[in-house]
Amino acid sequence: MPPDLAADATGATDERFKTVLDRLITMSQRDYYDPYTLFDWPESLPEDAWWMSPELLTLHNTEYGKTLTEKQLRAVSRWESLNFYSLNVHGIRELLTEMIARIHTDEFALPSEYFHHVIGEENEHMWFFAKFCLNYGRIYPNRAMAFAGPGIPEADHFLVFSRLLIFEEIVDVFNQKMGVDDRLHPTIQQVNQVHHQDESRHIAFGRQAVALLHARLRDTLGQGELAELERYLKQYMRSSVDSMVSPAVYRDAGLPEPYQVRRAVLADPAHEDYTRTVLRRSVSFMVNEKIFSDDRIPPACPN
Amino acid sequence: MPELTNEPTTATNTVGIAFIVDYLLTKRPDLDSIDPDLDLIESRVLDSLGFVNFLYALEEHTGREISLDQVSPEDFRTVNRIAARFLHDVAND
Ligand SMILES: [Fe+2]
Ligand SMILES: [Fe+2]
Numbered sequence: 001m002p003p004d005l006a007a008d009a010t011g012a013t014d015e016r017f018k019t020v021l022d023r024l025i026t027m028s029q030r031d032y033y034d035p036y037t038l039f040d041w042p043e044s045l046p047e048d049a050w051w052m053s054p055e056l057l058t059l060h061n062t063e064y065g066k067t068l069t070e071k072q073l074r075a076v077s078r079w080e081s082l083n084f085y086s087l088n089v090h091g092i093r094e095l096l097t098e099m100i101a102r103i104h105t106d107e108f109a110l111p112s113e114y115f116h117h118v119i120g121e122e123n124e125h126m127w128f129f130a131k132f133c134l135n136y137g138r139i140y141p142n143r144a145m146a147f148a149g150p151g152i153p154e155a156d157h158f159l160v161f162s163r164l165l166i167f168e169e170i171v172d173v174f175n176q177k178m179g180v181d182d183r184l185h186p187t188i189q190q191v192n193q194v195h196h197q198d199e200s201r202h203i204a205f206g207r208q209a210v211a212l213l214h215a216r217l218r219d220t221l222g223q224g225e226l227a228e229l230e231r232y233l234k235q236y237m238r239s240s241v242d243s244m245v246s247p248a249v250y251r252d253a254g255l256p257e258p259y260q261v262r263r264a265v266l267a268d269p270a271h272e273d274y275t276r277t278v279l280r281r282s283v284s285f286m287v288n289e290k291i292f293s294d295d296r297i298p299p300a301c302p303n
Numbered sequence: 304m305p306e307l308t309n310e311p312t313t314a315t316n317t318v319g320i321a322f323i324v325d326y327l328l329t330k331r332p333d334l335d336s337i338d339p340d341l342d343l344i345e346s347r348v349l350d351s352l353g354f355v356n357f358l359y360a361l362e363e364h365t366g367r368e369i370s371l372d373q374v375s376p377e378d379f380r381t382v383n384r385i386a387a388r389f390l391h392d393v394a395n396d
Binding site: 243247259301303 | 355356362363
């Protein structure tokens with residue numbers, strides 16, 4: 001295995017990757033801010049307002065959602081917004097754990113300087129997401145449990161950076177819209193806007209890393225194993241999208257039979273539109289890089 | 304106060320085990336039965352992707368939110384262990 005993430009026989013890839021890393025480090029230094037003083041945290045946020053763009057609600061356009069009043073949908077938006085930041089808190093925990101496991105190891109010598117920036121920034125993201133939840137609601141518990149992956153040890157780094165990239169791309173779909181949505185409280189807009197700014201660099205890095213790691217795997221793995229990686233990542237995308245569909249959110253919003261609501265949402269054709277909206281960018285990246293052979297994501301499983 | 308027990312042979316656990324086995328069999332229609340000591344993770348009856356649905360089914364059945372901060376994959380390794388960990392005192396709530 002080559003001595004670092006990007007080295008190939010000619011060293012050409014190495015140079016390109018290094019140029020990208022240098023550019024990201026410069027941008028990261030230029031955009032540096034102090035999160036602990038940046039935000040305005042009001043005592044409370046108005047409870048009956050929109051806390052999430054209504055078009056991004058899991059209930060949007062579903063048959064069940066159509067039976068609710070706007071007041072009920074706004075209540076759902078409040079708890080779904082909190083669940084979204086909670087998923088960020090838990091996702092960042094995984095990200096930090098995996099990056100810290102790799103920084104300044106031989107294989108990751110080249111990107112380690114940039115890892116310092118990502119780790120620092122993600123620590124701050126986790127702080128402001130957690131702060132938001134604790135100030136205005138609660139941190140929802142983590143629902144993901146780490147069982148064994150597809151059992152292809154050579155693909156370990158590739159799968160880790162792919163999962164992190166998919167996570168960051170999904171989050172950014174929400175951040176981009178909510179960061180400029182005037183229906184939302186300025187603090188909600190600001191949290192999303194600030195996060196989007198940093199994540200555009202992380203996503204640029206993630207895309208480079210994932211493309212390089214996959215290119216290397218194409219030389220060593222067979223077609224069957226590559227197909228297994230594709231299957232695994234598509235399932236990961238599906239479960240990431242469906243993690244927004246939370247009975248705890250529906251219960252907190254005052255909806256009866258919250259588990260039944262979750263099943264109804266997952267079975268609703270509108271959930272496929274939701275899935276496409278949330279995954280569009282990450283799926284097209286995977287297809288363009290030939291990591292995916294097509295853009296079909298496995299269907300949601302309501303039961 | 305009724306005695307709490309982890310023994311899988313109590314009446315409560317028989318119901319609990321039947322619930323878990325029925326649920327898992329709908330996930331794996333290729334299986335005719337699931338031994339309560341079968342390794343569910345090794346045999347891929349449970350994986351991280353189907354896990355959330357199972358977790359919610361358990362929560363709905365017990366009426367209690369399960370916090371994953373306090374459990375590990377080991378708690379889900381066999382039907383008996385799941386019943387002992389999550390269902391042993393349902394009837395006493
Ligand atoms: Fe972040
Ligand atoms: Fe990030």
